Amino acid sequence: MGEQDAGTSKPSREKGDTRVAPGLVRFELLHEDASGTKARRGRLHTPHGPVETPIFMPVGTVGSVKGVGPDDLVNLDAQIILGNTYHLMLRPGEALVGEMGGLHQFVSWNRPMLTDSGGFQVFSLSEKRKITEEGAAFQSHLDGARHFLTPERSIEIQETLGADVIMAFDECPPSMSERSYLEKSLDRTTRWLHRCVKAWGRERSSLFGIVQGGLHEDLRKRHAEEVCAVDLPGYALGGYSVGEVPEAMHAGVAYSAPLLPRDKPRYLMGVGTPVDLVTCVEHGVDMFDCVLPTRCARNGLLFTSEGKLTIRNAAFAKDPRPVDPACSCYTCRNFSRAYLRHLFAAGEILAMRLNTLHNLHYFLGLMADVRRAIAEDRFAAFAREFRERARAQEAERTRGR
Secondary structure (H helix, E strand, C coil): CCCCCCCCCCCCCCCCCCCCCCCCCEEEEEEECCCCCCCEEEEEEECCEEEEECEEECECCCCCCCCCCHHHHHHCCCCCEEEEHHHHHHCCCHHHHHHCCCHHHHHCCCCCEEEECCHHHHHHCCCCEEECCCCEEEECCCCCCEEEECHHHHHHHHHHHCCCEEECCCCCCCCCCCHHHHHHHHHHHHHHHHHHHHHCCCCCCEEEEEECCCCCHHHHHHHHHHHHCCCCCEEEECCCCCCCCHHHHHHHHHHHHHHCCCCCCEEECCECCHHHHHHHHHCCCCEEECCHHHHHHHCCEEEECCEEEECCCHHHCCCCCCCCCCCCCHHHHHCCHHHHHHHHHCCCHHHHHHHHHHHHHHHHHHHHHHHHHHHCCCHHHHHHHHHHHHHHHHHHHHHCC
């Protein structure tokens, strides 16, 4: 994994070639899979360079991807990373970031960046927030201080941070919520979208709208029509992978993704596992983010071509092999399973870094393989074989526990 896409050149990072002037991002649809899926190859042009899609975005919640530095991310060829409005507004505050030249300069990252609106984090504070038509009142998880986040305030914060892509402020209820609540929630999210659009400056950040609706197809269709009636640079699907089983999420995305405009990027928020990524690309999704690879790395769970590996297990105490013999990442090229297990058991910070490098290499390499399979019109077979292999590996892992 991780090889350069077949038939395409590596994205230029030099000023001038493919960068666009400050303003709206532009999506270029390069190829649609001809093997019977809805998978697409595209390119998102941004003021900080191009992004080859489908793409996975590592999550840098508070301005850093946990465990690794910007140089590591460049070496991994992470094309775009994600920051979080909720966390950054609390600490260090968007005003300070703005004074430091914006989030790109503050964190020393000169490639594209996306910020989410803070909506998911606010609404996950179920016992510390109150939703009204005006916005969401909540207590900080850090010190209990009270805050009030509105659509206008979310846009103001994100534009001060200066991300290439910013997200509309929405409510993200659990997918299994009562239908009556979902209806009220998505209606409010539509009204909030119009307020976000009115507040949006359109100067250096591009606004994406978010479609909600839980697992109800009619609500998804209705909300997609309402959101996509607003001409925006891109659109996202929210409210998936928040309580439902994976099969229900996959079915929902299969229905919802084609409802979004063909000529705009489609972003599935907060998803997911390798199987989720491959399956949802099959349904037409272009962009993903999830904390899974970095969180799992910090807990000693590694993703490999042979399945998941729990490095803390005693079975690896004297294992001289790399985590994944088929992997070319820095960790696998230089260290044994025995050493990684020792670091993890000793609580060494280096364990988190080496594990994170490996997991991100796996996820980003998987997406490079996905792009190649789409370009070569063989994605249907690629996806089928990937899922079959993943099922067999998980069954073997479960038997070995």
